[in-house]
Amino acid sequence: MNHPAEPPFDLDQLPTPQRLVAQALILGLDYLGARHPASWEHGRVAGLAASSLEPSSPGANKQAAKLTFGYPEVAHHRPAKEQVMFSAERLALTAEIRAAMRDDCAEGLPKGAQPTAEQWKAILSGSPTTLVTGGAGTGKTKTLLMRCVLLHRYLGVPINQIRILTFSREARMELASDLRALFAVFDVTLTSSDSLMIVKTARSTLLEQVHALPDLARAIPLEAFSGTDGDVASLPDGRPFEPGLNARQRDEMTKCLNQLYRSNKVFAEIYQELWASALRLPRLEVDAPEVVKRAPLGWKQSEVDTELCDSVEGLWRKAKAWPVDGITVGRRAFTLRGRTYSTHGYIPHLKAHVVLGFDRSEGRNLARNPTARMELYKEVAIKKSLFQAYFPECVIHLDSYEEATDLAAALKALGTTAPSFRYAPKGDDGQQPIIDSFNITASLLDALGLEVASVAGRMNFLPDDTDALYFEALDMYWQALERQLLSLPSPVIPFGRLFTLFSDQHPDNLRHLPSDVIGQCRHVLIDGAEDQTVPVAGWLRAVLYELRRRDANQPVTAGLLSTVTLAGDISQWIYGSFGTSPRMITEFDELFPSTVPATRSVLTECFRSSQQIVDAGHNLVRNLTTGAIRVTKSVRRVEAGEALPVQMYGDDPGKLKLLCEEAAKRGFKMLILINGPQDTQWVDGAVGDLIRQDRAGGGRKIRVRSYHKAKALEADVVVMVGDPSAGQSSWHRNQLFKLAGFSSGGDSTPGDTVQHGEALRLAYVAVSRTLVACHWFMTGSEEGTRTASALVTLLPGLFEDRR
Numbered sequence: 001m002n003h004p005a006e007p008p009f010d011l012d013q014l015p016t017p018q019r020l021v022a023q024a025l026i027l028g029l030d031y032l033g034a035r036h037p038a039s040w041e042h043g044r045v046a047g048l049a050a051s052s053l054e055p056s057s058p059g060a061n062k063q064a065a066k067l068t069f070g071y072p073e074v075a076h077h078r079p080a081k082e083q084v085m086f087s088a089e090r091l092a093l094t095a096e097i098r099a100a101m102r103d104d105c106a107e108g109l110p111k112g113a114q115p116t117a118e119q120w121k122a123i124l125s126g127s128p129t130t131l132v133t134g135g136a137g138t139g140k141t142k143t144l145l146m147r148c149v150l151l152h153r154y155l156g157v158p159i160n161q162i163r164i165l166t167f168s169r170e171a172r173m174e175l176a177s178d179l180r181a182l183f184a185v186f187d188v189t190l191t192s193s194d195s196l197m198i199v200k201t202a203r204s205t206l207l208e209q210v211h212a213l214p215d216l217a218r219a220i221p222l223e224a225f226s227g228t229d230g231d232v233a234s235l236p237d238g239r240p241f242e243p244g245l246n247a248r249q250r251d252e253m254t255k256c257l258n259q260l261y262r263s264n265k266v267f268a269e270i271y272q273e274l275w276a277s278a279l280r281l282p283r284l285e286v287d288a289p290e291v292v293k294r295a296p297l298g299w300k301q302s303e304v305d306t307e308l309c310d311s312v313e314g315l316w317r318k319a320k321a322w323p324v325d326g327i328t329v330g331r332r333a334f335t336l337r338g339r340t341y342s343t344h345g346y347i348p349h350l351k352a353h354v355v356l357g358f359d360r361s362e363g364r365n366l367a368r369n370p371t372a373r374m375e376l377y378k379e380v381a382i383k384k385s386l387f388q389a390y391f392p393e394c395v396i397h398l399d400s401y402e403e404a405t406d407l408a409a410a411l412k413a414l415g416t417t418a419p420s421f422r423y424a425p426k427g428d429d430g431q432q433p434i435i436d437s438f439n440i441t442a443s444l445l446d447a448l449g450l451e452v453a454s455v456a457g458r459m460n461f462l463p464d465d466t467d468a469l470y471f472e473a474l475d476m477y478w479q480a481l482e483r484q485l486l487s488l489p490s491p492v493i494p495f496g497r498l499f500t501l502f503s504d505q506h507p508d509n510l511r512h513l514p515s516d517v518i519g520q521c522r523h524v525l526i527d528g529a530e531d532q533t534v535p536v537a538g539w540l541r542a543v544l545y546e547l548r549r550r551d552a553n554q555p556v557t558a559g560l561l562s563t564v565t566l567a568g569d570i571s572q573w574i575y576g577s578f579g580t581s582p583r584m585i586t587e588f589d590e591l592f593p594s595t596v597p598a599t600r601s602v603l604t605e606c607f608r609s610s611q612q613i614v615d616a617g618h619n620l621v622r623n624l625t626t627g628a629i630r631v632t633k634s635v636r637r638v639e640a641g642e643a644l645p646v647q648m649y650g651d652d653p654g655k656l657k658l659l660c661e662e663a664a665k666r667g668f669k670m671l672i673l674i675n676g677p678q679d680t681q682w683v684d685g686a687v688g689d690l691i692r693q694d695r696a697g698g699g700r701k702i703r704v705r706s707y708h709k710a711k712a713l714e715a716d717v718v719v720m721v722g723d724p725s726a727g728q729s730s731w732h733r734n735q736l737f738k739l740a741g742f743s744s745g746g747d748s749t750p751g752d753t754v755q756h757g758e759a760l761r762l763a764y765v766a767v768s769r770t771l772v773a774c775h776w777f778m779t780g781s782e783e784g785t786r787t788a789s790a791l792v793t794l795l796p797g798l799f800e801d802r803r
């Protein structure tokens with residue numbers, strides 16, 4: 001129980017102001033019939049004490065009412081830490097400014113190109129945070145450009161404080177040119193370099209900041225490292241998600257691999273084991289179709305296996321390709337399901353048996369003997385399938401003399417040189433040289449915001465899954481590589497690392513930046529916000545927090561504010577398999593917290609395509625949780641006969657040729673989108689001549705791009721070649737995407753979910769580039785896989801099957 005520490009003062013002893021307050025309180029307590037607990041308790045204790053000391057006398061129970069004056073006990077609290085990224089300011093948009101911009105717009109832009117009410121809402125948003133969403137062709141990019149006009153022309157923001165961030169160099173050039181044209185409408189002349197100062201990629205913006213620090217002034221991003229003089233001067237925006245390596249990068253990476261291999265015994269062992277697993281004949285299930293088909297012949301073939309071995313070995317010896325250094329020659333018999341078959345040799349170092357195959361340079365008509373019913377190459381193939389399904393140990397099947405020579409060389413140099421080989425983690429497309437494969441995986445991890453060196457320890461694999469070795473080797477290798485690159489005269493650092501160094505994980509690093517450099521991001525506008533990586537979001541947040549911190553320390557803070565404006569369409573999220581995420585849009589308020597409510601504008605009018613095409617696009621993505629676009633209404637004026645559904649054809653190169661000729665006659669621009677290298681050949685075979693003619697004539701009437709490169713483009717006629725595929729389920733990808741936080745709603749296979757959605761979204765992006773007509777050729781190259789056209793029901797009124 002609390003007692004007042006000091007006896008209360010007599011009311012009369014208090015100075016006048018306190019006395020008046022106390023009297024007022026007393027009256028208040030009396031009026032309310034309330035009790036002041038501390039005073040009451042004090043009186044009670046004092047009364048008891050007095051009663052025990054003084055003899056009771058008549059009238060002694062008439063206690064003198066004595067009020068005490070105490071202080072409330074208040075628990076100790078710390079001031080809250082401000083988590084808000086923006087000040088409580090709004091843009092100083094007066095009614096006059098709004099009216100002036102609207103008037104100039106009415107005067108400068110054609111009647112049919114005036115912004116809609118939905119667009120004006122975002123253009124004239126006074127909030128520090130503005131989010132513009134909407135389906136393809138609804139004018140999100142145009143809205144961003146108009147907002148840039150507002151900031152500069154009407155609010156006087158200098159152009160070196162505005163950044164429009166776009167995706168790639170190509171998109172940057174196009175957007176910069178559109179911006180120049182739009183500024184001219186508002187009587188502002190932007191030079192080419194002005195517009196390229198405003199329109200940047202996140203990468204080039206970050207790099208300006210990196211180079212502003214003396215320690216990193218000469219730093220080169222790994223992705224832009226070519227070893228030529230132009231490196232620092234022409235620091236490129238990079239080609240995001242194209243992890244092909246140039247000669248200089250490959251050189252440096254190979255050097256590092258060999259150094260690590262020689263100096264680290266553990267790495268060398270893991271690497272050799274991985275190599276052996278890559279050499280090993282891939283296993284097949286016993287019920288794989290080719291095994292089921294070949295096994296009955298294979299069991300019979302056991303009777304002639306010795307003769308088969310002799311014939312093949314004879315060919316190898318004649319070609320002087322056998323014996324091979326490092327391989328112990330000698331037949332060894334094995335029993336598979338009760339039948340005997342022999343191998344040709346053994347590699348002790350790899351604990352691997354060797355079976356000789358049939359080199360393609362030999363005649364296909366060769367047979368074991370003149371009476372044999374089957375050609376030699378077929379018998380070899382049958383035995384190979386049997387071994388794939390039933391051979392219990394590690395076996396290497398040498399399919400060519402060249403392969404054997406390479407193997408001998410690698411075995412000879414094994415003590416000093418890391419063997420080079422091709423590898424793909426399970427579920428990834430096509431094998432790559434190991435260095436390239438490491439680079440692709442490291443780029444994915446960077447984009448997902450995962451530390452490459454710590455990933456292996458957070459994953460798990462089935463006991464015989466060689467991907468475990470791959471990730472273990474990658475972790476060790478990437479650490480060594482980053483250290484080696486950093487020690488070069490001009491330090492080389494991967495973009496992922498640079499973004500992380502300048503992200504909200506390391507906010508102090510940004511404190512070293514000069515104010516004019518960080519101030520370039522005072523007003524950031526991002527186009528294509530659906531495809532940003534975790535590190536880019538972290539970097540942008542850190543930059544905005546740092547600006548806020550600096551603003552708060554200014555002598556006058558009134559009028560100081562930053563803004564962020566995002567435009568995006570989650571149905572166009574097509575780089576998820578490379579590690580991007582649409583979180584900037586879906587978690588906008590959490591990522592960019594502001595006391596001023598955000599302005600959100602959903603654009604619902606499509607200016608690009610007819611309603612059939614808009615609905616066909618919607619048909620593709622409507623079942624995706626990430627595709628919840630509000631239904632879009634086409635406002636495009638369509639000529640008679642133009643409102644056609646997407647036309648679907650089979651493998652019909654002749655039809656493509658006709659379409660191209662017809663488009664050329666009408667002066668239409670064409671965009672041909674391809675799904676893979678096989679489609680490049682298909683298109684070249686069909687219309688290669690027309691494309692070359694177009695280029696020779698200096699025209700750009702026919703453009704050929706991959707589906708992934710279709711974003712932000714539009715054309716009168718769009719031709720889709722091939723069917724985007726959702727690929728194979730992948731254990732390692734699912735784990736990585738889980739680690740990166742993609743398992744929303746308890747999704748246990750988030751990597752597969754991303755790829756499934758991506759196939760459909762790629763088709764959506766392709767269809768939605770259409771101004772007049774869209775044609776889809778199913779070339780059949782992806783048969784049997786989960787492809788976009790098979791993952792949804794294509795509605796007949798929206799897709800017309802002409803196969």
Ligand SMILES: Nc1ncnc2c1ncn2[C@@H]1O[C@H](COP(=O)(O)OP(=O)(O)OP(=O)(O)O)[C@@H](O)[C@H]1O
Pocket residue numbers: 112113114115116119134135136137138139140141142143569572607608711712713768
């Ligand atoms: N208010 C408008 N009036 C007329 N045309 C418009 C309007 N807004 C945009 N457009 C035109 O519509 C087309 C699509 O605009 P824009 O590229 O800005 O859309 P988007 O939403 O960014 O498209 P995507 O998401 O497919 O890249 C462009 O040709 C643009 O000029």
